[in-house]
Amino acid sequence: MTFRTFIAAGLLSAVSVLAAGAAAAQETYKVGISAGLTGYAATVDRAWRDGVELAAEALNARGGVMGRKIQVIVEDNRSEPQEAVTVYRKMLSSDGAQVFVSGCVSAGNFAAAGLLVRAKVPMMLCSILPQQPDQLKWAFSTLPPAGFEVEKRLEYLRDKTQIKKVGILHDPTPYANLQKSVAEKVAAKYGIEIVAIEQYKQDDADLSVQISKMRAAGAGAVLKIGLGGTTLTAAKNIKQLGADMLLMTSLEDLAVFGPVAEVLGDKFFFVASPSQVYDALPEGPLKAEITKFLGPWKAKYGDRDPNWASRGWDGLMLTAAALEKGKSFEGSAVRDAYEGITGFQGTTGVYNFSPEVHQGITINPFVLATIVNGKIKVVQ
Incomplete structure (x- = not known):
């Protein structure tokens, strides 16, 4: 072999290695997750x-x-909007994320939405959607409309109790504020008067001042809107005050609810998703889809609450459906394909997206439940 031939062979070999490496890199589809793995959203995210x-x-x-195999890239946004911007930027620039299936920190997803618009990378979210039209165009959500959680509680009060006055206790997150606004608009339709609205911080160790104000205003129930340990704090405060009030909380991990039920017993109610009340569901497409998820979930995580995980499962399965529908991994094509997904049976309900509807659940899938002797019981 001449020196020239040797060099040419070496170059050819190097090119082949580079080409093989490039091909290998193309064999994965990179899915980014910005999630609050620490901070107030940790349980759900x-x-x-x-x-x-x-x-x-x-x-x-x-x-x-x-x-292509799916490669999931996860970064902790610490449940903070500014940190979310940082981790989104990293996953876009350093990790090459091609789509985002991100968690429930709405403010963080809002803060980073502009980055994704400029990069033309779509996102399927656990949270509510950004409101700016250019950002909304690239964002989709597995989250049912905020009003569904509110209405399920108001329905129970109207149909099963004599309570006519309620107080709203909410945290400062965008989703909580959205639920509060819905409650203010629709309460009268259910014959309910909101007599007090109080806000709290996620790290508050005492809510007795807010609850006392509601009690003094004649509230027979507290509609608590927000995640985390403050639900147990509110329950303890209601009991310590000797207040004859129901505590009705929004969607949350069942691990949070067990201790709350021990404190308040039959005065505690919560909004539940289908996967949380699986045993009570009739046979049909919804239960069948949840079964597909619950098999591997229970094999890996046992009796851990499946709710938020089931929606994460939906988020990626919707993304897979969009890839197959659009027959492309390119961001704009995936975005367009998301808008064309209709009649998709997920674990939470049926998803129907369109150019006008980016929040795919359009029929209320929730029930109202309580915990009796350690067992979940559907009441509405």
Whole structure:
């Protein structure tokens, strides 16, 4: 072999290695998750992440999507909007994320939405959607409309109690404020008067001042809107005050609700998703879809609450459906394909997206439940 031939062979070999490396890089589809793995959203966002990763495992076990394996990249935004911007930027620039299936920190997703618009990368979220039209165009959500949680509680008060006055106790997050606004608009339709609205911080160790104001105003129930340990704080304060009031909380991890039920007993109610009341569901497409998720979920996580994880599972399965529908991994094509998904049976309900509707759940899937002797019981 001449020196020139040797050099040419070496160059050819190097090019082949680079080409093989490039091909290998193209064999994965990179899904980014900005999640509050620490901070107030940790309980729900850790579950969301686990659900997305479980869906990726299921998809990869059957060969991936259109020949590519799913690679999930996760960054902790610490439940803080500014930190969310940082981690979104990192996943876009350093990790090459091609789509985001991100968690429930609405403010963080809002803060980073402009980055994704400029990068032309769509996102399927656990949270509510940004309101600016250019950002909304690239954002989709598995979250049912905020009004569904509010209305389920008001329906119960109208149909099953004599309570006519309620107080609203909410945290400062965008989703909580949206629920509060809905309650203010629709309460009268259910014959309910809102006599007090009080806000709290996620790290507040005492809510007795706010609850006392509601009690003094004649509230027979507290509609608590927000996540985390403050639900137990509110329950303890109601009991310590000797207040004859129901505590009705929004969607949350069941691990939070067990101790609350021990404090308040039959005066505690919560909004529940279908996966949380699986045993009470009739046979049908919804239960069948939840079964597909619950098998691997229980095998890996046992009796851990499936709710937020099941929606994370939906988020990635919707993304896989969009990839297959659009027959492309390119951001704009995936965005367009999301808008064309209709009649998609998920674990929370049926998703129907369109150019006008980016919040896919359009029929209320929730029930109202309580816990009796450690068992979940559907009441509405």
